[in-house]
Amino acid sequence: MVPYTDLFIWWAASISSSSVFLTLVSIYLYIDSRARRMEGSRAAASTSNVGKSFIFVWVLLGLLFFYIFSIQIGSIGIFAAGNIVAEAILILYLMRYRKSRQI
Amino acid sequence: MIGISVVLGFYNEYKAEKIVESLRRNVSIKAVVTRDGKSYQTDSKLLVPGDIVSLYVGDIVPADMRIVECKELQTNEATFTGEAFPVEKSSERLDVQHPMPQQLKNYLFMGTVVVHGSGRGVTISTGRNTEFGVISMSLTRSHPETEFQRGVKKYGSMLLTLTLALTIGIFSLNAAVGHPLVDSLLFSLAVAVGLVPELMPAIVTISLAQGASRMSKVQVIVKRLVSIEDFGNMDVLCTDKTGTLTEGRILLKDYSSLGDDKDPRILSYSLLCNTAVVNERIVGNPMDIAIWEYAAKNGIHENADFTKVDEIPFDYQRRMMSVIVKKGVERILITKGAPESVFERCRYAEAGGKIESINTVLNSINDKFLNLSKLGYRILAVGYRFADVKTSYSTEDETDLTLLGFLIFTDPPKEEAHQAVIKLKKMGVDVKILTGDNEIVAGKICEDLKVPVKRVVCGSDLIQMSWTEIKTAVEETTIFARITPEQKLDIIKALKANGHVVGFMGDGVNDAPALYEADVGLSVDTAVDVAKEAADIVLLEKNLLVLADGIGEGRKIFGNTIKYILMGTSSNFGNMFSAAAASVFLPFLPMLPMQILFMNLLYDVANMTLPTDNVDEEYTEWPKRWDIGFVRKYTLFFGPFSSLYDFLTYGIMLFVFSASAPLFQSGWFVESFWTEVLVIFVIMTRRVPFFTSRPGKWLTLLTLSCVAFGTILPFTFLGGFLGFTALPTEYWLLLVLMVATYLLLVDAGKVFFYRICRF
Numbered sequence: 001m002v003p004y005t006d007l008f009i010w011w012a013a014s015i016s017s018s019s020v021f022l023t024l025v026s027i028y029l030y031i032d033s034r035a036r037r038m039e040g041s042r043a044a045a046s047t048s049n050v051g052k053s054f055i056f057v058w059v060l061l062g063l064l065f066f067y068i069f070s071i072q073i074g075s076i077g078i079f080a081a082g083n084i085v086a087e088a089i090l091i092l093y094l095m096r097y098r099k100s101r102q103i
Numbered sequence: 104m105i106g107i108s109v110v111l112g113f114y115n116e117y118k119a120e121k122i123v124e125s126l127r128r129n130v131s132i133k134a135v136v137t138r139d140g141k142s143y144q145t146d147s148k149l150l151v152p153g154d155i156v157s158l159y160v161g162d163i164v165p166a167d168m169r170i171v172e173c174k175e176l177q178t179n180e181a182t183f184t185g186e187a188f189p190v191e192k193s194s195e196r197l198d199v200q201h202p203m204p205q206q207l208k209n210y211l212f213m214g215t216v217v218v219h220g221s222g223r224g225v226t227i228s229t230g231r232n233t234e235f236g237v238i239s240m241s242l243t244r245s246h247p248e249t250e251f252q253r254g255v256k257k258y259g260s261m262l263l264t265l266t267l268a269l270t271i272g273i274f275s276l277n278a279a280v281g282h283p284l285v286d287s288l289l290f291s292l293a294v295a296v297g298l299v300p301e302l303m304p305a306i307v308t309i310s311l312a313q314g315a316s317r318m319s320k321v322q323v324i325v326k327r328l329v330s331i332e333d334f335g336n337m338d339v340l341c342t343d344k345t346g347t348l349t350e351g352r353i354l355l356k357d358y359s360s361l362g363d364d365k366d367p368r369i370l371s372y373s374l375l376c377n378t379a380v381v382n383e384r385i386v387g388n389p390m391d392i393a394i395w396e397y398a399a400k401n402g403i404h405e406n407a408d409f410t411k412v413d414e415i416p417f418d419y420q421r422r423m424m425s426v427i428v429k430k431g432v433e434r435i436l437i438t439k440g441a442p443e444s445v446f447e448r449c450r451y452a453e454a455g456g457k458i459e460s461i462n463t464v465l466n467s468i469n470d471k472f473l474n475l476s477k478l479g480y481r482i483l484a485v486g487y488r489f490a491d492v493k494t495s496y497s498t499e500d501e502t503d504l505t506l507l508g509f510l511i512f513t514d515p516p517k518e519e520a521h522q523a524v525i526k527l528k529k530m531g532v533d534v535k536i537l538t539g540d541n542e543i544v545a546g547k548i549c550e551d552l553k554v555p556v557k558r559v560v561c562g563s564d565l566i567q568m569s570w571t572e573i574k575t576a577v578e579e580t581t582i583f584a585r586i587t588p589e590q591k592l593d594i595i596k597a598l599k600a601n602g603h604v605v606g607f608m609g610d611g612v613n614d615a616p617a618l619y620e621a622d623v624g625l626s627v628d629t630a631v632d633v634a635k636e637a638a639d640i641v642l643l644e645k646n647l648l649v650l651a652d653g654i655g656e657g658r659k660i661f662g663n664t665i666k667y668i669l670m671g672t673s674s675n676f677g678n679m680f681s682a683a684a685a686s687v688f689l690p691f692l693p694m695l696p697m698q699i700l701f702m703n704l705l706y707d708v709a710n711m712t713l714p715t716d717n718v719d720e721e722y723t724e725w726p727k728r729w730d731i732g733f734v735r736k737y738t739l740f741f742g743p744f745s746s747l748y749d750f751l752t753y754g755i756m757l758f759v760f761s762a763s764a765p766l767f768q769s770g771w772f773v774e775s776f777w778t779e780v781l782v783i784f785v786i787m788t789r790r791v792p793f794f795t796s797r798p799g800k801w802l803t804l805l806t807l808s809c810v811a812f813g814t815i816l817p818f819t820f821l822g823g824f825l826g827f828t829a830l831p832t833e834y835w836l837l838l839v840l841m842v843a844t845y846l847l848l849v850d851a852g853k854v855f856f857y858r859i860c861r862f
Contacts (some may be wrong), residue, residue, distance in 0.1 A: 004757040010688040011757065015750035017173060018681070022743035026855065029736060033859035056851035060747075063844070071754040076833055078753075081839035090847035094792040097854055 173222030254729025293696035331640035337655020343609035362454030445484035479547025523647035542584035677745025
């Protein structure tokens with residue numbers, strides 16, 4: 001029998017709250033920076049640009065659901081595989097970012 | 104803390120004493136005073152207002168005094184007003200309202216030097232009541248806080264608020280859910296200690312000391328360590344002109360005929376009509392010295408064919424001098440002096456070997472003279488005539504002269520000043536000139552140095568301005584001319600009030616208050632003692648290019664200090680936040696207070712070599728500011744990343760490994776320590792991916808050693824003593840993957856964060 005099962009809901013709430021908090025902070029920072037740039041003549045960001053800016057949030061939220069799921073089923077293999085996939089996505093994103101910056 | 108306060112207090116007192124002592128040394132002089140009809144020498148300290156003092160060449164003026172009589176009196180006020188050329192004095196009444204010190208031709212300032220003539224003055228004020236004394240008194244107050252110190256203070260307040268809130272919150276929550284009160288208190292206190300970057304004073308001090316040592320290798324001496332960071336972050340450099348941007352001495356730039364040719368007689372006649380004494384050294388009037396120096400540099404010697412017969416000395420009515428020389432039977436009267444005065448005595452003008460009436464060419468001669476004056480040059484005119492043979496000559500012989508040409512004098516800009524100004528501009532440092540000299544000369548220097556002049560403001564304009572107007576003016580102005588030491592101070596204060604980090608560079612007595620007030624006071628080794636004492640940084644070499652090196656060093660130090668603050672605050676905040684949350688729902692403490700403190704200690708050890716770390720080149724390209732808002736945003740943004748992975752570890756420990764309290768605490772200790780320490784490599788650079796930036800070798804070595812130590816700790820005796828237990832092999836596999844994902848996610852977060860938060 002797995003002990004601490006009664007704590008699972010507490011744990012899931014905690015890890016979700018930290019992710020939600022981070023997402024809210026990101027939205028706040030984004031809106032704050034947009035407001036500061038309002039005086040400039042910058043056109044409103046397109047949806048795809050906003051999407052790209054928040055890519056780490058999408059990865060984060062994806063990871064959150066994956067982490068909760070894999071820990072609930074207690075599978076070390078799935079947990080390891082999921083992490084490797086996330087790392088590959090992040091490395092690709094970071095390398096592409098570097099390349100576009102160099103251009 | 105008490106000990107540190109005592110040491111700092113003593114140091115400040117000692118420094119203030121040294122400044123006063125240096126001022127005393129400067130003014131400990133004798134004076135010839137006339138009292139009750141008797142003249143005798145006395146110590147200047149014994150002078151009282153009303154005393155009549157006699158002054159001769161070489162005397163240092165012992166008090167502020169009104170001139171009652173004088174003969175050809177000239178003083179050097181360069182250290183006081185910034186005016187490089189000797190100032191002619193007179194006893195005449197002035198008809199000027201609110202005169203600037205430079206306009207007080209009938210006034211002598213304590214500490215200035217008589218370079219020509221003699222005079223008598225009535226003492227108006229002595230000691231601390233003199234202009235010099237007012238400056239000295241302003242230096243005995245405590246040093247104003249630097250921008251960096253203000254930033255640290257704000258950071259301390261932020262941290263205190265955060266720590267208090269978390270401590271009270273954690274204690275209350277733990278107590279509310281039924282944990283023992285003493286355990287709850289100890290845990291909340293340990294969390295509070297964990298939040299405090301206790302190594303910060305050490306990191307800052309080591310960074311500053313190492314920076315000062317590196318800067319000394321490029322001949323920059325840092326007297327006040329705390330000013331280094333502001334040196335790097337300064338975005339406005341106000342500089343005095345004379346002796347800093349310019350050589351601070353008069354040079355004969357060139358000589359010019361009235362036409363297009365260049366008659367060599369202008370120079371050879373000037374060497375004859377000259378009062379300088381040439382031995383091993385050339386002594387005398389600075390302009391006469393400059394003529395000799397120019398001749399020596401160009402291999403020109405005094406014409407031995409001529410013999411000096413007589414001399415008509417300089418006086419202030421004529422503003423010229425003449426000599427009569429003979430060559431064989433021929434006698435020539437040569438006159439050199441103020442152009443306006445020489446023109447009046449000329450009947451002819453010679454250009455290209457052609458002599459014509461001066462009246463026909465007077466307009467073009469005047470134009471030439473005015474154009475040269477507008478370029479900031481000091482001009483002397485040279486004329487001559489063939490003279491009759493007689494035993495003595497007088498001023499009456501100075502008529503019907505033939506105007507030959509002009510001597511063009513300048514206080515030249517330093518060779519490297521132009522390059523230095525360009526380099527500073529590239530580094531985001533705006534250069535402003537604050538000088539007691541006139542606006543034309545200052546404008547010429549800007550032109551020579553290719554500094555674009557946005558606006559020129561004179562001291563007399565500043566007097567009329569309100570504080571708000573001054574604050575606006577300082578933003579738009581490049582040259583502040585004819586300003587007093589107090590006005591220099593006001594300009595520095597206004598720039599600081601506008602949010603700039605202000606550096607001030609000067610070398611004269613008049614610069615001392617501004618040097619003291621600026622965030623960074625810079626002086627040169629050849630400056631007067633008072634200026635050097637008031638400065639934070641002294642350049643041993645006159646080469647201004649070392650300024651740029653120093654700024655780069657300051658930026659590196661600031662960069663490493665900020666790294667520590669950002670890493671420490673965000674990681675600790677994240678860890679402590681997750682510890683606080685876990686302590687509420689877990690049946691045991693997520694980490695024992697001793698374990699928290701040990702992790703904190705180990706983390707600090709890992710950071711010990713941070714002062715030696717590399718800083719990306721792009722980081723040092725532009726001045727940075729201490730922005731507490733940025734630190735707050737950074738903490739709020741990057742802290743939760745760490746919390747997220749702490750919670751993930753809790754989940755793995757509880758639901759995958761069904762961990763007991765020691766196993767849980769061991770697992771979280773290792774994960775927390777790995778993430779907290781390894782994230783240094785991600786956060787230390789803005790580059791993405793982070794591994795494109797190379798960390799310092801000592802930082803890498805120590806950090807990885809600490810990680811290794813933290814990893815094996817649970818398996819050791821010490822680990823057992825601290826309450827840790829060995830971790831299962833599978834956990835290490837998960838940990839490696841988890842930490843790798845964490846580091847990459849933070850790196851991706853950096854892309855977002857730096858796109859929207861500028862620093």
